[in-house]
Amino acid sequence: MADKIATRQSYGRALVELGALRQDIVVLDADLSGSTMTKEFAKVYPERFFNAGIAEANMYGMAAGLAVSGKTVFASTFAIFAAGRAFEIIRNSIGYTGANVKICATHAGLTVGEDGASHQAIEDLALMRTIPGMTVLNPADDVSARKLLQAAAEWNGPVYVRLGRAAVPVIYAEETDIQIGKAVTLRDGKDCTIIATGLLVSRAMEAAELLAEEGIDVRVLDMHTLKPMDEGAVIRAARETGSIVTAEEHTVIGGLGAAVAQICCEKAPAKVSFVGIQDTFGESGKPDELLEKYGLTAAAIAEAVRTVK
Amino acid sequence: MNKQALQDKAALIRQHIIREVYHAGSGHPGGSLSATDIMTVLYFHEMNIDGNDPSNPNRDRFVLSKGHASPVLYACLAEAGFFPKEDLVTFRKLGSCLQGHPSMLKLCGVEMSTGSLGQGFSASVGMALAGRLDGRDSRIYVMLGDGELQEGITWEASMAAAHYGLDNLCAIVDHNGLQIDGKNDDVMRVMPIAEKFRAFGWNVIELDGHDLDAIAAGFRKAGKHKGAPTVLVAETHKGKGVSFMEDQAGWHGKAPDREQAEQAMAELGGIL
Ligand SMILES: Cc1ncc(C[n+]2csc(CCOP(=O)(O)OP(=O)(O)O)c2C)c(N)n1
Numbered sequence: 001m002a003d004k005i006a007t008r009q010s011y012g013r014a015l016v017e018l019g020a021l022r023q024d025i026v027v028l029d030a031d032l033s034g035s036t037m038t039k040e041f042a043k044v045y046p047e048r049f050f051n052a053g054i055a056e057a058n059m060y061g062m063a064a065g066l067a068v069s070g071k072t073v074f075a076s077t078f079a080i081f082a083a084g085r086a087f088e089i090i091r092n093s094i095g096y097t098g099a100n101v102k103i104c105a106t107h108a109g110l111t112v113g114e115d116g117a118s119h120q121a122i123e124d125l126a127l128m129r130t131i132p133g134m135t136v137l138n139p140a141d142d143v144s145a146r147k148l149l150q151a152a153a154e155w156n157g158p159v160y161v162r163l164g165r166a167a168v169p170v171i172y173a174e175e176t177d178i179q180i181g182k183a184v185t186l187r188d189g190k191d192c193t194i195i196a197t198g199l200l201v202s203r204a205m206e207a208a209e210l211l212a213e214e215g216i217d218v219r220v221l222d223m224h225t226l227k228p229m230d231e232g233a234v235i236r237a238a239r240e241t242g243s244i245v246t247a248e249e250h251t252v253i254g255g256l257g258a259a260v261a262q263i264c265c266e267k268a269p270a271k272v273s274f275v276g277i278q279d280t281f282g283e284s285g286k287p288d289e290l291l292e293k294y295g296l297t298a299a300a301i302a303e304a305v306r307t308v309k
Numbered sequence: 310m311n312k313q314a315l316q317d318k319a320a321l322i323r324q325h326i327i328r329e330v331y332h333a334g335s336g337h338p339g340g341s342l343s344a345t346d347i348m349t350v351l352y353f354h355e356m357n358i359d360g361n362d363p364s365n366p367n368r369d370r371f372v373l374s375k376g377h378a379s380p381v382l383y384a385c386l387a388e389a390g391f392f393p394k395e396d397l398v399t400f401r402k403l404g405s406c407l408q409g410h411p412s413m414l415k416l417c418g419v420e421m422s423t424g425s426l427g428q429g430f431s432a433s434v435g436m437a438l439a440g441r442l443d444g445r446d447s448r449i450y451v452m453l454g455d456g457e458l459q460e461g462i463t464w465e466a467s468m469a470a471a472h473y474g475l476d477n478l479c480a481i482v483d484h485n486g487l488q489i490d491g492k493n494d495d496v497m498r499v500m501p502i503a504e505k506f507r508a509f510g511w512n513v514i515e516l517d518g519h520d521l522d523a524i525a526a527g528f529r530k531a532g533k534h535k536g537a538p539t540v541l542v543a544e545t546h547k548g549k550g551v552s553f554m555e556d557q558a559g560w561h562g563k564a565p566d567r568e569q570a571e572q573a574m575a576e577l578g579g580i581l
């Protein structure tokens with residue numbers, strides 16, 4: 001059984017490591033530092049940590065000001081309050097200015113669990129993708145989260161990083177090379193490609209194993225970078241395997257599936273099927289119960305492959 | 310309800326809160342317990358509401374802008390006959406009407422869906438405007454956290470309520486001095502609260518949020534004040550009534566284990 005670590009824990013660890021290497025790194029939070037794990041950084045570098053209080057719009061505005069003054073800013077809260085409440089501040093003060101702010105949003109998706117629909121950001125990837133120049137990352141595990149956060153620190157410009165509350169299996173070896181904008185082929189195959197992101201990557205791998213037992217040979221891509229998306233990988237998937245299933249813990253409107261479909265329509269027509277949340281709000285429940293109820297399981301991904309291939 | 314009956318009711322509400330959060334294994338006891346005495350006076354003394362006639366247009370309306378304190382709201386609604394008390398143990402479970410944060414489409418008696426801090430306050434301003442447009446003499450009550458006051462939207466709502474002279478609106482600030490990351494004073498100072506609301510044009514009443522007589526008197530005065538909205542700035546203790554939760558930020562959003570829940574219930578005069 002693989003180790004399980006929540007990507008917000010990876011974030012706490014990555015911040016402390018980055019803080020030691022880079023004096024220009026400043027961290028902001030909005031009264032959730034114990035949950036987003038920025039408290040780890042605050043403990044070691046209290047002079048470079050600022051709590052904005054429960055005021056997310058102001059926090060992202062302050063982040064923009066710090067960034068245009070030369071700081072590399074990591075600013076965190078739950079995804080619903082980052083991409084949601086602060087959207088227009090992020091668009092105009094961070095996106096439009098190209099400010100060097102890393103919007104590290106935790107507790108994304110349905111797996112927030114018991115807090116319910118008001119706290120389950122299932123549209124954050126769509127919102128962030130629409131901002132010109134915004135890089136959008138959604139790591140699947142601990143190793144890729146830490147590598148992508150490191151890369152985000154080196155990347156000049158705004159980056160949105162989607163992080164989770166729930167512990168997820170570690171799928172990568174520590175030495176794996178993971179770069180912004182390059183999908184990882186986790187498994188090669190010829191009958192269909194599952195393009196997954198975030199929490200659903202490990203479930204996509206399980207689906208591939210289920211399908212292999214039936215003689216269906218699928219390719220699995222980890223699309224950890226939603227923007228700029230690895231178009232080449234999508235086009236090859238469409239041409240070489242003929243069909244694609246996308247899988248994301250996000251509404252099917254405007255996220256990974258929509259981005260993949262757009263590339264296919266324009267450049268490499270293929271049948272695409274979308275595993276995601278079907279234009280509905282979530283609700284309270286245990287994370288696994290919710291993933292089951294909303295069809296975000298290995299079985300649901302496998303079924304989509306059988307139908308589309 | 311007389312004072313003794315209200316006191317007994319408040320104790321029952323506190324017991325429900327512990328049961329809800331214990332059975333859910335998560336939730337927010339601290340800010341539920343600090344708001345209990347105010348909510349008890351509202352639901353069982355002050356407000357014109359009827360669990361058997363929940364959509365009467367002339368009813369008073371309550372908005373829990375600090376929506377994470379849903380356990381206290383659900384306990385009051387159950388005690389007021391809006392739904393069976395047995396359902397309280399389904400809090401936060403898949404398929405329950407008792408969502409982690411209140412949902413008006415899932416539970417009758419919830420007047421506004423909340424959970425994202427600040428939004429309930431704005432909605433209450435709209436409800437007060439609607440009440441005036443319709444010529445109703447019903448009142449709108451809205452409960453805010455002190456940390457919640459850090460949200461810019463709360464001051465936008467305050468400005469609007471005073472601008473429109475909404476004397477049918479009464480806000481209550483549950484001033485327990487704590488939020489998630491610690492004391493308000495350490496995270497982001499919100500004091501002085503009363504002066505801020507006064508400067509925004511509100512009628513301000515400061516009181517002890519655990520003194521049932523003072524709370525009832527505060528609501529009475531608020532009802533008589535004309536031309537401006539009233540805010541009760543209520544001094545409270547987070548976790549009030551459970552010794553090990555009192556004034557502890559760590560009990561903001563954490564469920565007690567079995568032993569802790571049993572101790573809490575014993576202190577509150579009940580059994581789990
Ligand atoms: C817009 C928004 N930001 C952050 C949160 C997360 N959150 C939930 S409760 C809370 C602290 C609230 O403190 P306070 O208003 O003082 O409530 P109380 O002490 O009465 O529980 C925070 C930050 C939220 N629910 N909504």
Ligand SMILES: [Mg+2]
Binds near residue numbers: 454455483485487488
């Ligand atoms: Mg408080």
